[in-house]
Amino acid sequence: MAETKNDESSVKSSSPTSHFEMKGDDISPDKDEGxxxxxxxxxxxxxxxxxxxxxYVHYVGMLLDGTKFDSSRDRNEKFEFELGKGAVIKAWDIGVATMKRGEICRLICKPEYAYGKAGSDSKIPPDATLVFEIELFDFIGEDISEAKDQSIVRRILSKGESWxxxxxxxxxxxxxKGTYEGRVFDERTVNFVIGEGFLKNIIPGVEHAITKMLKNERCKIKVKSKAAWDKSGEKSFNIPPHANVEYEILLKNxxxxKDSWQMNDTEKLDQGEILKKSGSSFFKDGHFRVALKKYSTIVDYxxxxxxxSESDKERCRQLKLAAYSNIALCHLxxxxxxxxxxACExxxxxxxxxxxxxxxxGTAYLALHEFDVALKDFQLVLSINSSNSAAKQQTEKCKDKIKLHAAKEKRLYAKIFEKLAKESEQEEPKQSEKTSNDDKSVEVENEHKTSNGTSEKQNDV
Incomplete structure (x- = not known):
């Protein structure tokens, strides 16, 4: 049993069969010398x-008697893992969290913090106490961006509660608390609705990070410009275009x-009407992405x-129809x-x-230069409403584009045929010259046969 000093967090003992002294600070959560x-x-x-x-670490793993069972140094390849996610033994999650960059430490790990009664393969026996020498090179935050492009990188400073x-x-x-190049530009307590953060000058990166947090969690995020103010910058905070920023966030409450599974059908329909009204308001103000999210949520609900009831079925159909139609308009x-x-389909x-x-x-097809398909859609519109002036204009536009496209193709093919014709004309004299040379070769060969009485081919044989 290890001997405890006056300082209960520091332990030192030895065993006659051990290659290592059982010494060091007790960093196990329960202070059980694990x-x-x-x-x-x-x-x-x-x-x-x-x-x-x-x-990112290098490590050497040994049994108490000094037998080495694993080493990243022997492989000349650093080992990387995500801390606190159970990707490694408990002792590592505990021990590496106490290290600093450039630090080398020795961890002595009791079986319950290592591989326990099962051991691991043939190298680590059951109930084995293990020794690891670990060097910490670097660590980086978790990439929480949707695109996994490092545009939002988070480091949890203090854990939250609940789930x-x-x-x-x-x-x-x-x-x-927002900082740019060491300067604090934004420090406040703010209330807002997720999805509408821009109304309070909350950047997308911060809003996205908050959806990953627990109550009373505190984190620090590094946000690239694409998830901040991008090319526009923010004059009120003196943030230039294309600036990367950092934020420290505490989720207070x-x-x-309400999730859709928590609602009955009537509640979903009522919520759909609210979202439709909200989406239309954002659309009118030019916030197309926010409006798009509102309309998309209607469809999800x-x-x-x-x-x-038939009335509810029709109400549902009309809401979905309006949602898809408005989604299409936002995308446009x-x-x-x-x-x-x-969305239109x-x-x-x-x-x-x-x-x-x-x-x-039809407008989308026209933008994609699918003029024939676009024309059909505008003609369908006119078959439904012959007085639709916008559809008439677009129909004429499509016809003009089709004519212009046909004329371009005609000129293109004419150039191709002209080029081919010139190449063919240039080939004819060459072919004629080749035929003449071939005839002369035949005459020379015949003369050669006559003078020698046999051909070169026969002489070779």
Whole structure:
């Protein structure tokens, strides 16, 4: 049994069969001497890795008798893992979290913090106490961006509580501290609705990070310009275009928006009407991406409805039709033409002769230079409403584009044929000259045969 000093966190003992002294600070959570740490070389800064950080280390693993069973140094390849996610033995998650960059330490790990009664393969026996010498080279935060392009990198400074996180539409209260090149530009407590953060000058990167947080969690994020103010910058904070920023965030409180599975059909329909009104308001103000999200949520809510009454069924159909139609319009404004066409087709499944959706689909096809297909859509619009002046204009535009395209093709093919004809003319004299030379060769060969009485081919044989 290890001997405890006056300082209960420091332990030193030895065993006659052990190659190592059982010494070091007791860093196990329960102070049961399960993980002892001895620093062999001090690190060079005060920052330590936190949960979810990706860490880069070299290690040598040994049994108590000094037998080496694994070594990243022998492979000449650093080992990397995400801290606190159970990707390694418990002792590592505990021990590496206490290290600094450049630090080398020795961890002595009791079986319950290592491989336990099972051991591991033939190299680590059951109930084995293990020794690891670990060098920490670097650690980086967790990439929480949707594109996994390092545009939003998070480091958890203090863990939160419970297990729920804010969802889209949740009301949140956060304490923010934004810095740019060491200068604090934004420090405040703010309440806002997830999805509408821009109304309070909250950048997308911060809003996205908050949806990954627990109540009372504190984190630090590094945000690239694409998830901040991008090429526009922010004059009120004196942030230039294309600037990367950092934020420290404390999620003080939040109230989740109701999930669709928590609603009955009537509630989904009512919520759909609210979202439609909200989306239209944002659309009128030019916030097309926010409006798009509102309309898309309507579709999500109504996918799983099972309305019983005919009136509710029709109300549901009309809401979905309006949602898809408005989704198409948002995509059109954002110049996302393929997505616009897809949304129009969803709407046309609900109402085949919907004038607005046919027009919007035609407009998207026109933008994609699919003039023939676009023309058909505008002609369909006119067959439904012959007085639609916009469709008349677009029809004429398509016809002009088709004529122009045909003329271009005609000129292109004419050039191709002209080029081929010239190449053919240039080949004819060459062919004629080749034929003449071939005839002369035959005459010479015949003369050669006559003088020698045999051909060169026969002489070779």
């Amino acid at each position: 993980v002892l740490k001895e620093i062999l070389k001090e690190g060079y800064d005060n920052e330590q890795p936190t949960s979810n950080d990706k860490v 729920t996180r804010p969802n889209d539409g949740a009301n949140v209260e956060v304490l923010l 939040f109230e989740k928006a 109504l996918q799983s409805t099972n309305c019983e 404004k954002l110049e996302q033409y393929i997505e616009c066409i897809h 969803k709407a046309l499944e609900l109402e085949a002769e919907n004038e607005k959706c046919l027009f919007r689909r």
